[in-house]
Amino acid sequence: MAITLYELQAADDRRISPYCWRTRFALAHKGLAATFVPVKFTEKDKIAFSGQDKVPVIQDGERVVFDSWTIAGYLEDTYPDRPSLFGGEVGRSMARFINMWGDKVQNPNLGSLIIADVFQGLCPEDKPYFQKTREQRFGKALAEVQKGREERLAGFRAALESVRSVVAEQPFICGPKPAYADYIVIGGFMWARCTSPFKLLDPADPVHAWRERMLGLFDGMGAKAKGFPA
Amino acid sequence: MAITLYELQAADDRRISPYCWRTRFALAHKGLAATFVPVKFTEKDKIAFSGQDKVPVIQDGERVVFDSWTIAGYLEDTYPDRPSLFGGEVGRSMARFINMWGDKVQNPNLGSLIIADVFQGLCPEDKPYFQKTREQRFGKALAEVQKGREERLAGFRAALESVRSVVAEQPFICGPKPAYADYIVIGGFMWARCTSPFKLLDPADPVHAWRERMLGLFDGMGAKAKGFPA
Numbered sequence: 001m002a003i004t005l006y007e008l009q010a011a012d013d014r015r016i017s018p019y020c021w022r023t024r025f026a027l028a029h030k031g032l033a034a035t036f037v038p039v040k041f042t043e044k045d046k047i048a049f050s051g052q053d054k055v056p057v058i059q060d061g062e063r064v065v066f067d068s069w070t071i072a073g074y075l076e077d078t079y080p081d082r083p084s085l086f087g088g089e090v091g092r093s094m095a096r097f098i099n100m101w102g103d104k105v106q107n108p109n110l111g112s113l114i115i116a117d118v119f120q121g122l123c124p125e126d127k128p129y130f131q132k133t134r135e136q137r138f139g140k141a142l143a144e145v146q147k148g149r150e151e152r153l154a155g156f157r158a159a160l161e162s163v164r165s166v167v168a169e170q171p172f173i174c175g176p177k178p179a180y181a182d183y184i185v186i187g188g189f190m191w192a193r194c195t196s197p198f199k200l201l202d203p204a205d206p207v208h209a210w211r212e213r214m215l216g217l218f219d220g221m222g223a224k225a226k227g228f229p230a
Numbered sequence: 231m232a233i234t235l236y237e238l239q240a241a242d243d244r245r246i247s248p249y250c251w252r253t254r255f256a257l258a259h260k261g262l263a264a265t266f267v268p269v270k271f272t273e274k275d276k277i278a279f280s281g282q283d284k285v286p287v288i289q290d291g292e293r294v295v296f297d298s299w300t301i302a303g304y305l306e307d308t309y310p311d312r313p314s315l316f317g318g319e320v321g322r323s324m325a326r327f328i329n330m331w332g333d334k335v336q337n338p339n340l341g342s343l344i345i346a347d348v349f350q351g352l353c354p355e356d357k358p359y360f361q362k363t364r365e366q367r368f369g370k371a372l373a374e375v376q377k378g379r380e381e382r383l384a385g386f387r388a389a390l391e392s393v394r395s396v397v398a399e400q401p402f403i404c405g406p407k408p409a410y411a412d413y414i415v416i417g418g419f420m421w422a423r424c425t426s427p428f429k430l431l432d433p434a435d436p437v438h439a440w441r442e443r444m445l446g447l448f449d450g451m452g453a454k455a456k457g458f459p460a
Contacts, residue, residue: 090317093396093405094324100395101331165330166323175323 002033006047006057009038010121010195014226018107018191019068021222023056025183026072028218030082034058041126068187069099072180085180095181098173101162102184109156110188110200116146117196149198156200160207167210178217186214186222194227232263236277236287239268240351240425244456248337248421249298251452253286255413256302258448260312264288271356298417299329302410315410325411328403331392332414339386340418340430346376347426379428386430390437397440408447416444416452424457 005027007020015021015038027034039046039055050057050066057066058074065074076085076092086092111118115134119142122130131142138145163173163185172178173185189211192200201208215222223229235257237250245251245268257264269276269285280287280296287296288304295304306315306322316322341348345364349372352360361372368375393403393415402408403415419441422430431438445452453459 084320087320088317090314090404090409091321091324093400093403094321094328094411096396096399097328097392097403097411098324100392104391161334162327162330166326169326170323173323173327174320179320181324181327 001061002035003027004035004037004059006037006039006050006055006059008055009040009123010118010126011123012121012226013038014121014194016118016121016191016194016227017055018102018110018187020056020187021190022068022180022183022187023058023071024221025186025217026075026085026180028221029085029179029183030075030079032075032079032082040123041129042123069096083179085183087174087179091174091179095179095184098181099184102188105159106185106188107191109159110192112145112152113149113156113200114146114192114196114198116142117198118191121195153200157202157205160205163210164205164207168206171213172210178214182214186211189214190222190225190227193222193229194225197228231291232265233257234265234267234289236267236269236280236285236289238285239270239353240348240356241353242351242456243268244351244424246348246351246421246424247285248332248340248417250286251417251420252298252410252413253288253301254451255416255447256305256315256410258451259315259409259413260305260309262305262309262312270353271359272353299326313409315413317404317409321404321409325409325414328411329414332418335389336415336418337421339389340422342375342382343379343386343430344376344422344426344428346372347428348421351425383430387432387435387437393440394435394437398436401443402440408444412444416441419444420452420455420457423452423459424455427458 005020005023007015007024008017010016037046044053047053047055047057050064052066054066056068056071057064058071060078065071072085086095119127119130134142166173170176173181192198201211235250235253237245237254238247240246267276274283277283277285277287280294282296284296286298286301287294288301290308295301302315303322316325349357349360364372396403400406403411422428431441
C-alpha cells in the first residue's frame with residue numbers, strides 16, 4: 001500500500017515546504033510509491049489525526065509519523081533493504097548535523113530573501129495566518145524583512161560554502177550518488193524555486209550545477225515542480 | 231614504524247593548531263603510534279621537505295602527506311582495518327561538509343574571540359610574522375579584532391547549534407562513539423583551550439558536556455594538553 005504524504009500547498013497547487021520536499025526526495029530515494037495530500041495553513045484539521053499541526057506527516061499503513069527528520073529515520077529503519085538514506089549509523093549522525101544546519105542557517109537565510117514572495121503566492125485564505133505568525137517571528141513587516149535582498153545575497157552565498165566545497169569536488173554532498181544530506185539542502189532550494197523568481201545562485205557556482213543535478217533526479221521531480229524555474 | 235606529525239608550537243611548548251589537533255585525534259582514533267615534532271611559524275624549514283609551508287604534515291615511512299583533511303583520508307585509506315574515521319563513503323562525504331563548517335564558521339568565529347590571546351602566547355620570535363599576516367587578514371589590529379568579545383559570545387554559541395542539536399541527543403557528533411567529525415570540532419576547541427583563558431561555553435550547554443567527553447578520550451589526551459583548562 002502506498003504511503004501518503006501530507007504536504008503544504010500554496011496557490012496554483014504549488015508544494016512549497018522545504019521540509020515536505022525533504023520527505024518527497026527521501027520517498028523517491030527509497031523507491032516508495034506515495035500519494036500526496038495537499039494541506040493549506042488553514043486546513044490543519046486534515047492532519048489532526050497526527051496529534052500535532054505541522055507538515056510533513058506520512059501515513060504508512062497504520063503508522064503515522066511527523067517531522068521530516070523523524071520521517072527520514074523511520075523510512076531508513078522500516079525499509080532497510082531499499083537504498084540507504086544515510087550510509088550507516090555514523091552517516092546518520094552526521095546527517096543530523098547537516099539537518100540542523102539546514103534548519104538554522106540555510107532556511108532562515110533563504111527566508112529573509114524570499115518571505116514576501118512566499119506570502120504573495122499563498123492561497124488567499126492562508127494569508128492572514130501566515131502574515132500574523134511570520135511578522136511576529138521576524139518582528140517586522142514581511143516586505144521589510146525581504147527589503148534589500150540584493151545586498152544580502154552575497155551573505156547567503158557565503159553561507160553555502162560548506163555545500164560548495166563538497167560539490168565542487170564530487171557530484172553530490174553524499175558522494176557519487178545523492179542521499180539524505182542532499183535532500184536536506186535541496187529542500188530549501190525547492191522552497192525558493194516554488195515561491196520566488198529571485199535568482200539565488202550564480203550560474204558559475206558549483207552549487208548551481210549541483211542544484212541542476214538535484215532537479216533532474218527521479219525523472220526530473222524537482223524540475224517539473226510548479227514554481228519559478230531559475 | 232611510528233608516524234611523525236609535524237605540528238604548530240607556541241610558547242611553553244603548547245601545541246595550538248586546530249588542524250594539527252584534528253590529526254592528533256585521528257591518529258589516536260586509528261591507534262597509530264606517533265612522534266610529534268614541534269614547528270614554530272619561523273621554522274618552516276623543518277617542513278620544507280613536504281613541498282609547502284603549512285602544518286600539519288605527517289611522514290609515514292616514505293609517504294609525506296599534508297593538509298588535515300587529506301591526512302584524514304590518507305589514514306582511512308591506508309589503515310582500513312583500524313577503526314573507521316568516517317563510517318563509510320557517504321559518511322566521508324558528509325564529514326567533508328562538517329570539515330568546511332569548521333574551517334569557515336567555527337574557527338573564524340573562534341579566532342575573533344581569542345586572536346589577541348593566541349598572539350600573546352606565541353614564542354617571541356614568531357610574534358612579528360603572526361601579527362603582520364593576521365592583521366593583514368583581518369584588516370585591523372589583533373586587539374581590535376578581539377575587543378568586545380563578551381558581546382559576541384552569544385553569536386558564537388548560536389553558531390554551534392548544529393553541534394548542540396546532535397550532542398544533546400547522543401554522546402558524540404558521530405553517534406555513540408566519536409569519529410572524525412568530532413575531531414574536526416574539538417580541534418577548534420583545543421586551539422582555544424591551548425591559547426586563551428576566555429570561557430567559551432556555558433557549563434549547562436550540551437556542547438560543554440560533549441567537550442568534556444572529548445577531552446577525556448585517549449587517556450585524557452586533550453585534557454592533559456598544556457593550556458588553560460576551562
